[in-house]
Amino acid sequence: MPDTSPTGSSSTGPDLVEAPRRRRWPLVLGALVALAVVAGVVVATTGDDDSAAAGETVRIGVVGASDPYWATYEEAAADAGIDVEIIDFSDYNQPNPAVSEGELDLNQFQHIVFLADYNVASGDDLQPIGATAIYPLGLHSKQYDAVEEIPDGATVAVPNDASNQARALVLLQSAGLIELESGGTIFSDLADVDTDASRVQVEALDAALTATSLDDLAGAVVNNDFVERAGLDFDDALAQDDPNDANALPYANVFAARAGDLDDATYLQLVEIYQETQAVQDGVVEVSGGTAVMLDTPVEDLQDSLAKVESDTRAQQD
Incomplete structure (x- = not known):
């Protein structure tokens, strides 16, 4: 983005004002024009528009x-x-x-x-x-129409980036598919899954791959960005979290x-x-x-x- 400070204007101004006294009129006019140009630059760079992006894409x-x-x-x-x-x-x-x-x-x-x-x-x-x-984050499946239909021991995928993984794990816990030893926080990860107390196994995949891997999985928590791209329907989510919750900010x-x-x-x-x-x-x-x-x-x-x-x-x- 452009530098909006009036670089160089302070030194140029005095040179124009303090030019030699003996001038011909063309020189005087030239100086006045130059001064106007400098003033214009100062106004353009220090005026009311304090946006660094003014005039730029x-x-x-x-x-x-x-x-x-x-x-x-x-x-x-x-x-x-x-x-x-x-x-x-x-x-x-x-x-x-x-x-x-x-x-x-x-x-x-x-x-x-x-x-x-x-x-x-x-x-x-x-x-x-x-x-x-x-x-809201949703749990999707191509094989099952309800959470209860997902068999014990099946594999469900979650996004592998830390923030979405924690949110997805809390969703799976709310759906009754897993238990988290911490009870579920924004820091939960795969190590927090109590495998003995959980109904399903959890696998972490790149967020862009959770939906496209559904043919090989019992289910996957899919970020909104990738739902329709994978030919899924938002209404078909087996479970989703509540965006209106006070803790959702x-x-x-x-x-x-x-x-x-x-x-x-x-x-x-x-x-x-x-x-x-x-x-x-x-x-x-x-x-x-x-x-x-x-x-x-x-x-x-x-x-x-x-x-x-x-x-x-x-x-x-x-």
Whole structure:
């Protein structure tokens, strides 16, 4: 993004004002024109628009750029005078480093727990600047129509990334398929599964593979991003968690930015466009099979939740 400080303007201004007294009029006019140009640069770089992205294309990383609501979002942003480019990723591990390294300006693909895990593991400090939605996590199967039909000893898959794995394991426990020795927390992993007390075996797979592996599994917990891509129906989930639960805030999906960009006017406007454009909101709900719960949670609450999860994560590692 461009440097918006008035670099060089302070030294150029005095040179023009203190030019030699003996001038011909063309020189005077030339100096005045130059001064006007410099003044224009100063106004352009220090004026009312305090956005680092003013006049530039804002690059936003997402997982699932082919979802129709992103095109609607780009159009709504263009109507507001903001050029947005949506960059697609298939790997959850890529969009955060891309923001940190300046390849992206924002990303929107993750919930707070995932962001906290990334920040703690990498030593980074990406921050949420706005909420989008909470998506319930669902247990799907191609072989069985009810949880009770899944036989003892069968294998069920969960995502292998830490935050979604913990959430998936808690879901399996709620469905009566496994028991977790800790009782179930945002830090639960496969080692927390009480195998003797559990009905099924649990296998961890890349989130993108849980759905596509269902032919070989009794069931799998599938992230919303991959449900329809795998030809599954949201309504066919055998079980799902409750996005309206008071403890669900850490699983709110967010726009994430570098810590230094939290007050960027353009970025904050882009959050408002997402939250206030009804066609975008309707599109998100439609793509989620009607499961998404749309949010406009105060940014302070999101950042407080992130700080709490990060603190708990560090304590868990000690």
